[in-house]
Amino acid sequence: MTDHAIDLHNVAKTYRGKVHALRGIDMKVNRGEVFGLLGPNGAGKSTLVKILMTVIRPSHCDGSVLGQRVGHKPTLARVGYLPEHHQFPDYLTGAQVIDYYGAMGRVPKADRKKRTAELLDLVGMSDWASKKLKGYSKGMRQRIGLAQALINDPQLVLLDEPTDGVDPVGRRDLRAILTRLKDEGRTVFINSHLLSELEMVCDRVAILVQGTVRSQGTIHELTEDRHCYSISVVPDSTAQREPFEGVVPSLQGAKRGALDSGEWYEIDGPTLRVGAEDPARIRPMLAKLITSGATIREVRQVRPSLEDLFMEAVTDPNTGQALAPGAAKQKGDRP
Amino acid sequence: MITQTIAILIAAYRELNARKLFWVTMGINLLVVALFASLGINERGVSFFIWTFDAEFFNTTIVSPELFYKWQFVIWGIPWWLTWIATILGLVTTAGMIPDLVTAGAIDTLLSKPIGRVRLFLTKYISGLLFLALQVLVFTTGCFLVIWIRGGTVEPRLFLAVPIVVLFFSYLFAFCAFVGMVTRSTMAALLLTVLFWFMVFLMNTADDVVLAQREGAIVKLEDRTLNLERQSEYADRQIESLIEQGTPILDTDGTEITDLDARRDAANPAMRASRTRLTEAEESVETWKKWSGYSVAVKTVLPKTQETVGLLRRYMLSEEDDRRLSADDSGREARDEDPAFTDPRVQERLTIAKRGRTEVWIIGTSLAFELVLLGLTALIFRRRDF
Numbered sequence: 001m002t003d004h005a006i007d008l009h010n011v012a013k014t015y016r017g018k019v020h021a022l023r024g025i026d027m028k029v030n031r032g033e034v035f036g037l038l039g040p041n042g043a044g045k046s047t048l049v050k051i052l053m054t055v056i057r058p059s060h061c062d063g064s065v066l067g068q069r070v071g072h073k074p075t076l077a078r079v080g081y082l083p084e085h086h087q088f089p090d091y092l093t094g095a096q097v098i099d100y101y102g103a104m105g106r107v108p109k110a111d112r113k114k115r116t117a118e119l120l121d122l123v124g125m126s127d128w129a130s131k132k133l134k135g136y137s138k139g140m141r142q143r144i145g146l147a148q149a150l151i152n153d154p155q156l157v158l159l160d161e162p163t164d165g166v167d168p169v170g171r172r173d174l175r176a177i178l179t180r181l182k183d184e185g186r187t188v189f190i191n192s193h194l195l196s197e198l199e200m201v202c203d204r205v206a207i208l209v210q211g212t213v214r215s216q217g218t219i220h221e222l223t224e225d226r227h228c229y230s231i232s233v234v235p236d237s238t239a240q241r242e243p244f245e246g247v248v249p250s251l252q253g254a255k256r257g258a259l260d261s262g263e264w265y266e267i268d269g270p271t272l273r274v275g276a277e278d279p280a281r282i283r284p285m286l287a288k289l290i291t292s293g294a295t296i297r298e299v300r301q302v303r304p305s306l307e308d309l310f311m312e313a314v315t316d317p318n319t320g321q322a323l324a325p326g327a328a329k330q331k332g333d334r335p
Numbered sequence: 336m337i338t339q340t341i342a343i344l345i346a347a348y349r350e351l352n353a354r355k356l357f358w359v360t361m362g363i364n365l366l367v368v369a370l371f372a373s374l375g376i377n378e379r380g381v382s383f384f385i386w387t388f389d390a391e392f393f394n395t396t397i398v399s400p401e402l403f404y405k406w407q408f409v410i411w412g413i414p415w416w417l418t419w420i421a422t423i424l425g426l427v428t429t430a431g432m433i434p435d436l437v438t439a440g441a442i443d444t445l446l447s448k449p450i451g452r453v454r455l456f457l458t459k460y461i462s463g464l465l466f467l468a469l470q471v472l473v474f475t476t477g478c479f480l481v482i483w484i485r486g487g488t489v490e491p492r493l494f495l496a497v498p499i500v501v502l503f504f505s506y507l508f509a510f511c512a513f514v515g516m517v518t519r520s521t522m523a524a525l526l527l528t529v530l531f532w533f534m535v536f537l538m539n540t541a542d543d544v545v546l547a548q549r550e551g552a553i554v555k556l557e558d559r560t561l562n563l564e565r566q567s568e569y570a571d572r573q574i575e576s577l578i579e580q581g582t583p584i585l586d587t588d589g590t591e592i593t594d595l596d597a598r599r600d601a602a603n604p605a606m607r608a609s610r611t612r613l614t615e616a617e618e619s620v621e622t623w624k625k626w627s628g629y630s631v632a633v634k635t636v637l638p639k640t641q642e643t644v645g646l647l648r649r650y651m652l653s654e655e656d657d658r659r660l661s662a663d664d665s666g667r668e669a670r671d672e673d674p675a676f677t678d679p680r681v682q683e684r685l686t687i688a689k690r691g692r693t694e695v696w697i698i699g700t701s702l703a704f705e706l707v708l709l710g711l712t713a714l715i716f717r718r719r720d721f
Contacts, residue, residue: 015720050721054447055447056720056721057718057720073449073450073451074449079447083440085439086440086443087439087441088441088444089350092346096349101448103338103341104450105449106339106448109338
């Protein structure tokens, strides 16, 4: 049995008109982890999820889901899926929706009956179980959607924008459910815009931009080389020189550069940021600052957030502007 | 597999159950059955509730109550209620089933389940047919009870209406599903299906007219052939008489005629015109046979909606009853003095010709049409990204 719940190689999707939605995705999701897929609108996140769920046929795909090739229908009996913008039959009650999709997932009737009650309780919808969906709010539908995704006791759960329309209480509940799913050994694959939510629950993430994976790994791995220390001094208007002159040896009017020891630095007014994870690296600088008579206001370690990573990934390094959304921009290119 | 099929069928029932039109149609069904039950026939004429309308040629001395109710079912129940009104209501109710199935957001969840697309589509399609099956079953059961209680006869053949009407509806629903799959629009599916149905109806009507003209031309040809034979016999007697008298049969220029036909024409001058009319009739038969062939060819590739429902009439009525009813129909529907529509011999030939169209041709070719459409629809569904 492979260690990966999802193992993808060179997944590509080209729509009619030569629009490349996915341009060769390589991605691995370990069993038992919570994996987050990030990306701006039109990056191809939903397309990728839909390919995994056989809703969209890939133009090219090597890879497996739970050890079987992508598109292997029987494997889907072990997968749960909550689509984005889902439309469940609103003439059914919450309990009937869960039961219906359970039956479609080949769950035996007795198991469905038992699990439906458990899941309604899990998503906090027991009181609404016998009411028709047409009377539900968006958040309530989302809860029922999550329950139907779990009715088949799945080993892998794919959630496409699960917090869409869910209030803060619902999001907290969802986090608790995700934690529980992880504790139960299930793999969870989340596609979401809410970076702070993902940061709290995901073990690993991948950032998708214009149909390609820009980066993937644990948040620590992705931010490892971006850790830095921020040193702020109290500005001295009477001082004749720059506050960090002599502290950063190669400073000659430049606002950013590299230290002799190799770490990067950046000066932003009265703040100096040094790309070092070891505090011993900044000790000599602090000593020089104190010696020079500067008043140090704050020294703190800075860890970039998922949002920082995301913004970096979706920003054009040449122009500093956000990349255009969607994959159509690359029309005519080959993946 | 069974679990999924049952789940889809139950969900389809719940979907229909949630639609008011389903229950409206069911209510109208029962109302029509109640009206059917309120009709009656006695020794004076026809009764309706407590009123009796005297009818010298339509009472129990001429038509038995059993035949009366069967006729009413065949004349009104099948062609009007089941074929038109119930079918239109059925289409209105079910036209949205396939577009709803492929709606973005709804289809994603279903496709993510371990069920093949073709099976998903076909099960959904069959669940649509269940709507009409349920309606027809209720209506037929009601009519069965009426014929049993009021007509005094148990007529289990009435229940043939369920498979036959569902079969007829399935042709239209296959087209509706195809349009619904391509356009994903309920309105387009409904309107184009009604348009298609109207086109098939026009084709059937044209075929009826062509068939009636063909049979009328054949009868006319037979009449003219007989007439010419009689004139020939008369002429032959005249010729024999002249020969016995020793009178030669001369041409206008005084030469004796030896050719038999020419001698007959001379003996009976009306024969030349009759022979010309016979030739015209032969040409007419050839023309209508040719058009009838074209008509049958076109109809072969189209679903036989009227003929499929017409099978019920074939199964329910004996040939004699069918002919009596056809004569009655033609009397009511006589459009002009054209013998193709009024001559009872033509009507009889028409009945025979229509009954001569086998079930294999009627159902087989219609099913072939349906299967091709369903195959195309399934192929589109199978290859489409959602």
